[in-house]
Amino acid sequence: METSPTREVASERTALLRSTASAPRVVFTTILTRSPISRIDVARHTGLSQAAVTKAVSPLMVAGLVADYPQARQQGRAGRPASPVTVVPEALVVIGVKVNTDEVIAVATDLRTEVLHRARLSLTSPAPEAVVEAIAAVCDSLKGALGSATEVLAGVGVAVSGDVDTDTGVVRESALMRWTGVDLGARLHRRLDLPVVIENDVRALTFAEHWFGVGVGTQSFAIVTIGRGIGSGLHVNAEVIEGAYGVAGEIGHLPLGPPQRLCSCGRRGCVEAVAGTAAIVAAVSAAHGRAITIEEAVTLAHDGDPAANAAFGEAATVIGTAIASLVNLIGPELVIIGGEAVRNFDLFDAQLRAAFAAHAFGAAAECRIVVRPHSFEDWARGAAAGVIRSLVA
Amino acid sequence: METSPTREVASERTALLRSTASAPRVVFTTILTRSPISRIDVARHTGLSQAAVTKAVSPLMVAGLVADYPQARQQGRAGRPASPVTVVPEALVVIGVKVNTDEVIAVATDLRTEVLHRARLSLTSPAPEAVVEAIAAVCDSLKGALGSATEVLAGVGVAVSGDVDTDTGVVRESALMRWTGVDLGARLHRRLDLPVVIENDVRALTFAEHWFGVGVGTQSFAIVTIGRGIGSGLHVNAEVIEGAYGVAGEIGHLPLGPPQRLCSCGRRGCVEAVAGTAAIVAAVSAAHGRAITIEEAVTLAHDGDPAANAAFGEAATVIGTAIASLVNLIGPELVIIGGEAVRNFDLFDAQLRAAFAAHAFGAAAECRIVVRPHSFEDWARGAAAGVIRSLVA
Numbered sequence: 001m002e003t004s005p006t007r008e009v010a011s012e013r014t015a016l017l018r019s020t021a022s023a024p025r026v027v028f029t030t031i032l033t034r035s036p037i038s039r040i041d042v043a044r045h046t047g048l049s050q051a052a053v054t055k056a057v058s059p060l061m062v063a064g065l066v067a068d069y070p071q072a073r074q075q076g077r078a079g080r081p082a083s084p085v086t087v088v089p090e091a092l093v094v095i096g097v098k099v100n101t102d103e104v105i106a107v108a109t110d111l112r113t114e115v116l117h118r119a120r121l122s123l124t125s126p127a128p129e130a131v132v133e134a135i136a137a138v139c140d141s142l143k144g145a146l147g148s149a150t151e152v153l154a155g156v157g158v159a160v161s162g163d164v165d166t167d168t169g170v171v172r173e174s175a176l177m178r179w180t181g182v183d184l185g186a187r188l189h190r191r192l193d194l195p196v197v198i199e200n201d202v203r204a205l206t207f208a209e210h211w212f213g214v215g216v217g218t219q220s221f222a223i224v225t226i227g228r229g230i231g232s233g234l235h236v237n238a239e240v241i242e243g244a245y246g247v248a249g250e251i252g253h254l255p256l257g258p259p260q261r262l263c264s265c266g267r268r269g270c271v272e273a274v275a276g277t278a279a280i281v282a283a284v285s286a287a288h289g290r291a292i293t294i295e296e297a298v299t300l301a302h303d304g305d306p307a308a309n310a311a312f313g314e315a316a317t318v319i320g321t322a323i324a325s326l327v328n329l330i331g332p333e334l335v336i337i338g339g340e341a342v343r344n345f346d347l348f349d350a351q352l353r354a355a356f357a358a359h360a361f362g363a364a365a366e367c368r369i370v371v372r373p374h375s376f377e378d379w380a381r382g383a384a385a386g387v388i389r390s391l392v393a
Numbered sequence: 394m395e396t397s398p399t400r401e402v403a404s405e406r407t408a409l410l411r412s413t414a415s416a417p418r419v420v421f422t423t424i425l426t427r428s429p430i431s432r433i434d435v436a437r438h439t440g441l442s443q444a445a446v447t448k449a450v451s452p453l454m455v456a457g458l459v460a461d462y463p464q465a466r467q468q469g470r471a472g473r474p475a476s477p478v479t480v481v482p483e484a485l486v487v488i489g490v491k492v493n494t495d496e497v498i499a500v501a502t503d504l505r506t507e508v509l510h511r512a513r514l515s516l517t518s519p520a521p522e523a524v525v526e527a528i529a530a531v532c533d534s535l536k537g538a539l540g541s542a543t544e545v546l547a548g549v550g551v552a553v554s555g556d557v558d559t560d561t562g563v564v565r566e567s568a569l570m571r572w573t574g575v576d577l578g579a580r581l582h583r584r585l586d587l588p589v590v591i592e593n594d595v596r597a598l599t600f601a602e603h604w605f606g607v608g609v610g611t612q613s614f615a616i617v618t619i620g621r622g623i624g625s626g627l628h629v630n631a632e633v634i635e636g637a638y639g640v641a642g643e644i645g646h647l648p649l650g651p652p653q654r655l656c657s658c659g660r661r662g663c664v665e666a667v668a669g670t671a672a673i674v675a676a677v678s679a680a681h682g683r684a685i686t687i688e689e690a691v692t693l694a695h696d697g698d699p700a701a702n703a704a705f706g707e708a709a710t711v712i713g714t715a716i717a718s719l720v721n722l723i724g725p726e727l728v729i730i731g732g733e734a735v736r737n738f739d740l741f742d743a744q745l746r747a748a749f750a751a752h753a754f755g756a757a758a759e760c761r762i763v764v765r766p767h768s769f770e771d772w773a774r775g776a777a778a779g780v781i782r783s784l785v786a
Contacts, residue, residue, distance in 0.1 A: 012658060026440070047419070049442045163755030173755045220637050234722070239630040243724020244613050247757035250721040255714055255752045256649065276696070321648055327642040327717060331636020359648045359660060362556030362566045364640035 007194075010152045013092055016063050017391045023048060024358070027056040028065065028087075032388075033211045035086040036069035042085075051080045055275075057085060066093045092154040092391075095142050096384030097135050097200060098376050099160045101126045101176060105376040106138040108146055109384040111135065113212055116291060125385050128182045134193050154391060155195035157383035159185065159204040161229045165246045166386075169198045172246075174227050174270075176265040197383075197390045202249060204231025204382030205338070205374060207389050220332040222334055224251060224323060225339030226348070230272045250274070251322050260321060271322045275315035277341065283311040294312075298344050316348040320355025323369065328361045333369060338374035345371050366378035402546045402753040406485055407484065407588075409456050410784045415625035416441060419430035419786045421458065421480075425504060425781075428479040429577040435478075450478060458484045472487050480504055480766040485784075488535050489777025490528050491594060491769050492553045494519045494569060494621075495739040498769040501539055502777040504658075506605055510538040511770065514622045520748045521575045541603040548588030550776035552579065552597040558639050559779075562591045563698060565639075568665075569622050590776075590783045595642060596765060598731070599633050600782050601627025613725040616708060616714060617644060618732030618767070619741070622666045644715050645669070652688075664715045670734065678705035691737050715746025721754045724738030727761060732768035738764050 011212040017025055023046075030045050031037060041058065043050045060066040069084040084264040085210075086173050089110035100125070108117040124130050135158065143150050163173030169185015171177070177218040185198045199207075209215050215235050221234040228254030234241040241248045252272035253265060263270035264278070273279055277294050287307030292300070300308035323335055341348070357365060405676070408419055416439075423438045424430060432450065436443045439696040451461040462477040482503035489506075490499040494516070496666050511529040528551065536543045537666075555567030562578015564570070569727045578591045591598070594778035599616050602608050608628050616626040623645030627634040644742060645665035666672055668688050677690040680700030693701035716728055734741070750758060 008444070020438075030760045036406045047415070047440045049445060053443060102482070131464055189399040232722070236634055237630060237632040239632075241723055241758065243725035245724055245756040245759045246707060247720075247755050248722065248724035250754045253721050253752070254718045265754065267754070269752075325718060328646050329625070329639075329641065329722060330634055330643035331638055331682040333637040343447070359646070359662075361643045361646040361658065363558070363641050364556075364636065364643070 006275045007151055008151060010092060010154050012153050013065055014391050016065070018061060022054040023052055024060060027053055029392050030064055031057075031060075031085055032087045032392075033216065037086075038084045038086040049057070049189060057066035057094035061085075061182050062120060063091075064088055069201070086089065088190075089114060090149070090152070092152050092388075093146060093149050094154050094384045094387040095139055095156045096380040096382065096387065097138065097156065097158045098379035099135075099158060100179070100376065103129065104134045104138055105380045106135070106142060107377055107380045107384060108142040108377040109381060110389060113208055113381045113384050115377065115381065116149075119145075126177050126179075128179060128184065128187065131177075132184070132187050132191055135188060139194075139349055141190055151373050153194065155197060155387045156157055156188065157187065157197045157199060157204065157385070157387035158185070159199050159201035159379055161231065163247055163250075164198055164200040165195065166199055166242075167246070169196060176268075193373055195387070195390075198386045199383060199386040200231075200249075201229075201379055201382070202231035202233045203240065203242065204386045205379055206235055206382070207248075207384040208378070208382040209233075209336070210235050210240055211385060211389075214334075215337065218333045220330070221251075222323075222326055222330065222332045222335045224326070224335055224337050226275065226319060226337060226342065227340035228277045229339075229341075230275055230319065230322075232326060234326075234330060234332070236298050236332065240252070245378070254322050254325055256321050257327065271318050274318045279281050280311045280315055283314070284308050289313075297348065301344075301347050302365075313351050317355045319348065320352035321359055323352070324356045324359035324361075324364075325357075327364045327367045328359070331364055332367060336370045337369065338378075340376075342371050342373050348373070400544055400546060403485060403547050406456050406458055406545070407454060407547050407784050409458070415444055416449040417453060421453055422458055423784050424450075424453075424478055425480045425750065425785075428611065429477040430479075431477045435623065443582055450648075454478075456484075457481055473593075474651040480492050480678070482507060482762065483542070483545070485545050486506040486539060487547050487777045488532055488549075489597075489773040489775065489780065490531065490548045490549065490551045491772035491776060492524055492528075492551060492570070493769065497524065497527045497531055498773050499528070499535060500770055501535040502774060504781060506601055506774045506777050506781070508770065509542075510535050512538075519570050519572075521572060521577065525577070525580050525584055526583060529696075532585055534586075538785050540576045546587065548590060548780045549581065549585060550592060550597065550778070550780035550783075551581065552592050552594035552776035552779070553577065554594050554774055556643075557591055557593040559590065559592055559635075560639075562589060564591065566658070588780070588783075590780045592776060593624075593642075594772055594775070595624035595626045596633065597747055597779045598637065598772055599628055599777040601771070601776070602626075602729070603628050603717055604778060605784075607729060613723070613727045615642075615716075615719055615723065615728045616694035617712070617719070617728055617730050619668065619712060619714040619730060619735065620733035621670045623668055623712065623715075623732075625719060627719075627723060627725070629725065633682060633768045644719055645714050647710045647718055649718065655732050664711050667711045673708055676735045677701050678748065680704075691740065694737075694740050696756075700737040709744035710739065710748045714752055716745070717749045717752035717754075717757075720749075720757045720760045721752070724757055725760060729761045730764045731771075733769075735764050735766050738747050 040128040232249040232251040255269040257274035261273040263273035625642040648662040650667035654666040658667035659735040
């Protein structure tokens with residue numbers, strides 16, 4: 001396979017961030033997430049001396065990752081100017097891909113995960129070979145769209161549902177994709193000749209919110225996603241919880257449902273086995289004695305069909321109970337509910353909140369629950385954030 | 394009430410730690426938890442420059458909180474000496490108290506929570522007035538034992554089961570003590586004329602392990618306590634999870650039990666309503682048609698009594714399921730099981746581990762579960778650690 005000589009600029013810039021000294025990385029992360037920011041505030045946030053900040057900023061400027069921020073005229077304020085600096089968002093670009101069972105959704109973004117170009121492609125099959133080929137195809141398409149900016153392409157991030165080992169790039173278990181032990185990272189790296197970062201999809205979304213979304217203003221939050229999979233990402237003490245063994249936030253596999261409900265992961269009583277899209281579809285189909293789609297189940301529920309209402313109600317109750325469990329253990333400031341099922345959140349809302357209130361312990365009940373539609377493109381941006389994070393972590 | 398003029402030394406030393414500048418606090422915490430340590434290593438751990446470390450250490454030495462560590466002869470090693478420093482453990486003493494329904498257990502400790510003196514007193518009632526009087530009595534006893542060291546007494550920490558607001562010193566809800574909205578901190582402060590820190594008991598134990606126990610060697614752990622109450626303390630990304638609203642680690646109130654089981658907290662299906670001592674006692678008593686103590690239930694179970702075995706088995710299963718839930722969400726490196734019920738851990742072991750294995754998701758199953766008896770004195774040390782932490786947090 002040919003190498004990409006045009007990616008030399010990307011290599012130089014990422015090598016600087018990957019240097020063994022921690023100060024450049026810490027300083028860059030602070031500037032990345034808080035631009036524009038004065039060197040004094042960088043020192044305050046990082047605990048470094050101003051001299052150390054100045055020393056770290058200098059090579060970042062030479063490399064084009066950071067620049068002086070054009071200052072507004074000092075409006076009669078005394079003292080020396082604050083000399084703010086800013087990240088140069090276009091200094092590096094990344095590609096983020098969200099893998100679903102039936103399609104891959106990809107974006108090319110800048111360093112602040114602003115979307116520059118989009119691509120999506122249906123899958124002929126959820127098998128790993130088909131997914132690798134589809135990801136290669138959307139990457140080719142995005143590289144074409146990026147044109148000369150390909151020379152600052154830092155890598156490709158891929159977000160997959162399930163138990164993902166980011167260090168090795170192996171998807172250990174994905175019930176949604178029906179994968180076990182798939183070395184997706186190695187396969188894609190061979191195919192693409194680019195750095196590849198494989199990440200659990202909800203955790204990727206949490207990184208993006210942590211750096212560029214709700215995380216900027218809060219010390220702790222949880223994202224709970226509902227839809228085909230039920231997952232969560234946790235941000236506590238201003239850090240994302242990653243799990244000592246790479247597993248965390250598996251709210252969909254809390255055993256809060258009836259034990260007779262078998263989950264696609266093979267375990268019993270999982271939340272996902274009651275509240276995932278497949279479980280709702282199965283319950284409504286069984287009641288009506290025919291195959292019913294999720295869209296039809298939603299329509300039936302809106303029309304007052306008892307079986308459909310019961311299925312959504314049971315799902316809502318177990319999700320609310322699971323959120324109470326998460327809140328009782330971790331106590332986040334707020335819980336953000338996302339995922340494709342929030343399109344029909346009216347079918348969940350009352351019973352979910354009632355179950356949460358019934359089981360939230362003491363002051364934990366004060367935790368706000370907000371609903372926020374994330375598109376699959378947001379998930380792809382999360383995968384892009386995973387690549388950026390890998391450059392500085 | 395008379396003030397304590399002899400506590401001037403304590404006031405001076407704590408004022409230094411409470412100063413608005415963060416560097417002295419951060420430097421002191423690093424020295425406290427890692428003594429002896431060289432200034433170079435302090436700089437490495439804190440991210441401060443060596444100059445900033447030297448500047449921060451100087452007043453700590455003048456105040457007698459930190460001292461040069463007597464150096465072993467440099468055995469042929471080149472370069473300048475590492476000049477290690479150490480905390481002076483006896484520079485401040487604190488009192489830690491664990492409150493139970495029937496007694497208070499208290500210790501006076503040094504800055505590293507080494508126990509200097511002990512006192513315990515039975516309670517005539519779990520009512521707040523009786524508890525305040527008992528705490529005052531053990532504090533008097535310990536001050537007598539401390540003698541002239543009372544002049545460096547920095548404060549009193551009290552560990553109570555339940556939902557505790559450490560900022561205001563109010564016990565919002567303690568099912569164990571049957572308290573709601575008890576302003577224990579204010580009452581004790583008026584009675585003792587000393588700084589008082591009220592803390593959830595399991596979180597206090599977690600602070601002690603975090604600073605002086607297993608936390609020194611791990612990035613993440615959970616303590617799960619079993620006995621009268623079922624609780625947990627969580628240490629993730631090298632920080633204790635405190636909860637945005639002061640509630641976290643409430644594993645005993647995850648709704649993993651049958652909904653018909655009413656918990657002493659008023660909610661349904663809580664783990665504690667199945668696995669707490671009172672629930673086990675109630676189940677065995679009901680089966681035998683007479684009041685049975687926990688000691689007798691343990692003997693019956695060891696003798697093969699089916700009802701007793703069923704009650705401990707059900708408790709073990711729900712605890713194992715709760716630990717799997719915690720591990721699926723947070724992914725700690727290890728789980729430490731403590732609490733008074735670990736004296737009879739043989740009655741829990743097999744079924745607890747089987748339930749954990751059945752519900753742990755993917756690689757989360759690798760999380761080690763270790764059993765470690767904590768005495769009530771360890772809990773009181775946790776309360777002491779809470780005071781020390783309040784000096785630097």
